[in-house]
Amino acid sequence: MMRWFRKEVKLADSDKLTDRAIVDDGVNQQLQEGVEEQQPDELNQMDVELQTELGMADQELSVTEEAYAVPEHVKEQGSILSVKEVHRTFPVGGGEIHVLKGINMEVLHGQLVMLKGRSGSGKTTLLNMLGGLDQPTTGEILFRGQPLHELSDDKRTVLRRDQIGFIFQAYALLPLLSAWENVELSLRMAGVPPQEWKARVKHCLELVGLGKRMFHRPFELSGGEQQRVAIAKAIAHRPKLLLADEPTANLDSQMGAQIMAVFKNIIHTEQVTICMTTHDPTILEVADHVYEMVDGVFI
Numbered sequence: 001m002m003r004w005f006r007k008e009v010k011l012a013d014s015d016k017l018t019d020r021a022i023v024d025d026g027v028n029q030q031l032q033e034g035v036e037e038q039q040p041d042e043l044n045q046m047d048v049e050l051q052t053e054l055g056m057a058d059q060e061l062s063v064t065e066e067a068y069a070v071p072e073h074v075k076e077q078g079s080i081l082s083v084k085e086v087h088r089t090f091p092v093g094g095g096e097i098h099v100l101k102g103i104n105m106e107v108l109h110g111q112l113v114m115l116k117g118r119s120g121s122g123k124t125t126l127l128n129m130l131g132g133l134d135q136p137t138t139g140e141i142l143f144r145g146q147p148l149h150e151l152s153d154d155k156r157t158v159l160r161r162d163q164i165g166f167i168f169q170a171y172a173l174l175p176l177l178s179a180w181e182n183v184e185l186s187l188r189m190a191g192v193p194p195q196e197w198k199a200r201v202k203h204c205l206e207l208v209g210l211g212k213r214m215f216h217r218p219f220e221l222s223g224g225e226q227q228r229v230a231i232a233k234a235i236a237h238r239p240k241l242l243l244a245d246e247p248t249a250n251l252d253s254q255m256g257a258q259i260m261a262v263f264k265n266i267i268h269t270e271q272v273t274i275c276m277t278t279h280d281p282t283i284l285e286v287a288d289h290v291y292e293m294v295d296g297v298f299i
């Protein structure tokens with residue numbers, strides 16, 4: 001089972017798996033089963049067919065911009081995320097652990113915001129809440145003017161699927177699928193019409209600099225390249241917010257710098273806002289804003 005799935009489960013209340021975790025694990029299993037039934041030759045044939053198709057004229061993209069239109073009052077605020085006095089406690093044994101202790105933050109559209117802090121300070125707990133994977137014990141989180149903390153599980157699932165992309169330290173790619181198929185999968189899951197997949201997958205992989213590696217499978221790619229596939233996968237459905245948990249942690253400094261360059265690029269070309277956690281002091285300088293967390297509070 002992949003690390004990101006375990007992490008989401010860990011952060012859910014003990015007896016309650018998050019809906020995303022259940023859905024994603026189900027899809028992973030189905031896909032793995034489907035792929036395992038196919039022989040390598042058949043997979044190669046799929047790649048060849050896709051490559052042949054690429055020679056055809058690209059279709060117009062018409063994905064969902066209208067569906068994601070921002071209400072006028074939210075545009076004027078310039079704020080995509082607004083966090084007010086958020087606390088999070090978890091039941092542990094007979095007592096509870098107080099992980100977030102009054103978090104306030106504001107993330108503006110188009111910013112690259114970093115959460116830095118030592119292991120265990122609460123960064124991932126907060127990031128999961130910003131993405132609607134978990135709920136504050138008390139406090140408010142407004143995403144594009146919508147109170148995430150008041151939405152039902154179903155509504156948060158839809159909002160995540162349509163408007164938020166996730167990137168994890170461990171890439172979270174399906175190992176038997178090519179880069180192309182991994183990215184296409186996220187469009188499929190987001191309900192984007194199939195006729196739009198080809199142009200969008202190609203665009204996203206080119207955007208992250210993998211135009212020449214589209215049909216490689218993860219084990220044929222370097223760590224940095226795999227993370228770039230994960231980025232292409234996360235932005236394919238045109239999310240407004242990209243949340244990245246330690247996206248450079250497994251990479252050397254050069255590959256880490258490449259990932260940050262890709263982030264800067266997609267902020268401009270895809271109009272996305274990025275909020276990420278990091279331990280790495282060398283990449284902080286590219287952030288528009290850095291929040292430093294110590295023991296559940298910003299200092």
Ligand SMILES: Nc1ncnc2c1ncn2[C@@H]1O[C@H](COP(=O)(O)OP(=O)(O)OP(=O)(O)O)[C@@H](O)[C@H]1O
Binds near residue numbers: 092097120121125126
């Ligand atoms: N579901 C949970 N139940 C109990 N404790 C939890 C739960 N989730 C997180 N914690 C605790 O909250 C604290 C903060 O964890 P978190 O993963 O947010 O830290 P972090 O800053 O992201 O650390 P790292 O950089 O190592 O990922 C840790 O002590 C962790 O054990």
